[in-house]
Amino acid sequence: MIYTYVPDYVVFDLETTGLNCKTDDVIEISAIKVMGGKPAGEFSTLVNPGYHIPYQASSVNGILDDMVQGCPDFREALDGFLEFAGDMVLVGHNIKSFDLKFLYRDAMKFWGKKIANEYADTVIMSRIYLPGMSHTLSSMAEHFGASTEGAHRALADCKMTYYVYEGLKDVMDKRLAYGDVKCCPKCGSPLMKRNGKFGEFWGCVGYPACRYTERA
Ligand SMILES: [Zn+2]
Structure with missing residues (x-):
């Protein structure tokens, strides 16, 4: 895990059938490739989990059974995502204790493969650099002046996370310059x-x- 800013990275987010990273599954994966601090490509797909999406999940992300009909399963989606991300640094909000666990678990399950990409977690960095405020993705995005429209869908959350990571860079730069x-x-x-x-x-x-x- 890194705690600093890198200008080239892939920000990603998942939507899932629930909050349990042992028993729940991915129903959407989105990513934005960033080169030199600027968006340079997108990857996004809904995922068919092969079973009924629980109401509690749909009520948060708005993803319904009929929306994932005909969509790839997660084996295919994860393969596409890993190809998109290559060996770039992964960036996400709360990925250390949530999203990455799904990726690690399923890459191991599908291919016996370990995902070794370095990563930065914007919720951990937010707690370090901006203590004393709410560190939810929406709060942090608002703090940095980003739109929170479409929150809780994966690609919208990637855009918010992009603004948060870029905003944290400025905070870090200022604090380094200030000397604290x-x-x-x-x-x-x-x-x-x-x-x-x-x-x-x-x-x-x-x-x-x-x-x-x-x-x-
Ligand atoms: Zn050190």
């Missing part, structure tokens, strides 16, 4: 000031993967 964030010499992630037993210190946000600290 530094760059970790070990891993390149930001260092932030923390309070410890012996007073203030700089700690890497990559902790515990990176344990770099220095005196404040």
